[in-house]
C-alpha cells in the first residue's frame with residue numbers, strides 16, 4: 001500500500017498524473033509549457049487547491065525560462081502577463097494566486113534575468129517540497145481530533161493527489177493507515193465531476209483505508225443510519241472570519257453536521273487562507289461548463305439546450321465549522337481572532 005502523488009519535477013520536467021483518467025488509467029503527462037500547464041488546470045487534469053498552486057508555480061517558471069529578453073524590466077513585464085494568464089485558469093482556489101505571488105516577489109528581488117529564472121524554479125520546488133511537510137502536519141493534527149472517531153464522511157477529493165502528498169482532509173486517513181488507526185470513510189461521489197467516486201475512493205484504496213461510496217443525496221440518511229461521527233472536508237479559500245469555500249455540496253454537509261450534532265472539520269494549509277477578504281461573500285465562485293451536468297461523457301442525460309447552473313464551489317459560514325485544521329495547529333472559534341493569532 002502506498003500514498004499516491006500526482007506531481008513530479010524530474011530531470012527538469014514537470015510531470016503530472018492526469019486526474020481525468022483516474023481511476024481506470026494512470027496516465028502521466030509531461031507539461032512542457034505554460035500553455036500546457038494552463039490547459040491541465042482548466043481541464044482538471046491537475047486539481048485540488050494546493051496541487052493547482054504547485055503546478056502553476058512550475059508553469060510560471062517554465063514560461064519564464066522561454067523568455068529571451070535580457071532586460072530585467074521587460075522580463076518582469078512578460079512574467080506579469082504570464083501571472084495574469086495562469087491566474088485566469090480557475091478563480092476560487094487562492095493557492096493558485098498565493099503560489100504565483102510568491103514567485104513574483106522572488107523575481108522582483110532578482111538583479112538579472114538569468115538569476116530570476118533560477119530563483120523562480122527554486123521557489124516552485126520549495127513550494128512543492130513544503131506542501132508535503134505541511135500536509136503531514138495537517139494529518140497529524142487531524143488524527144488528534146479523530147482519535148476516538150471511526151466513521152467519518154468526506155466530499156470531493158482533498159487528498160494526496162490534490163496536494164504534494166498526504167492531502168488535507170484525507171491526510172488523517174493516510175497517516176492513520178500508517179499508524180494502525182482504523183477509519184471507515186464514507187465518500188460522497190461529488191457530482192458533477194465525481195472527484196469522490198473517481199479519486200477519493202481510488203486514493204484511499206491505494207492506502208488500504210476502508211472506504212464506502214455514497215451518492216451526494218444519501219448524505220443525510222447515511223449520517224443517521226450509519227452513525228457518522230464526524231465530517232472532514234478540504235478548502236479552496238478561507239476568509240479572515242473563517243468562512244470557507246469548498247467543493248459544491250460542502251455547505252449541505254455542514255448544515256447536516258449541525259443538525260445531527262456531529263463535528264464538521266475543515267482541513268487546509270495556510271496557503272488556502274485569504275486574509276485580504278473579511279468574509280466568504282467576497283470569494284469568487286467558479287462556474288463551469290453546463291456539459292459537466294448535462295452529459296456523462298458523450299451521453300446526454302438532460303434534454304438539449306437545458307438551462308444549467310454549475311457552481312463548482314459553495315461557501316460554508318464559519319459558524320457551521322467546528323474547527324479548522326492547519327499545519328500550525330487547530331483553530332477554533334472565534335476564527336477572526338484566532339486566525340489572526342496563529343498565522
Ligand SMILES: CSC[C@H]1O[C@H](OP(=O)(O)O)[C@H](O)[C@@H]1O
Nearest residue numbers: 047048049158162234235246247
Ligand atoms: C486539498 S484540495 C482542496 C479542494 O479543491 C477541490 O476542488 P477541485 O477538485 O475543483 O479542484 C475540492 O474543493 C477540495 O476540497
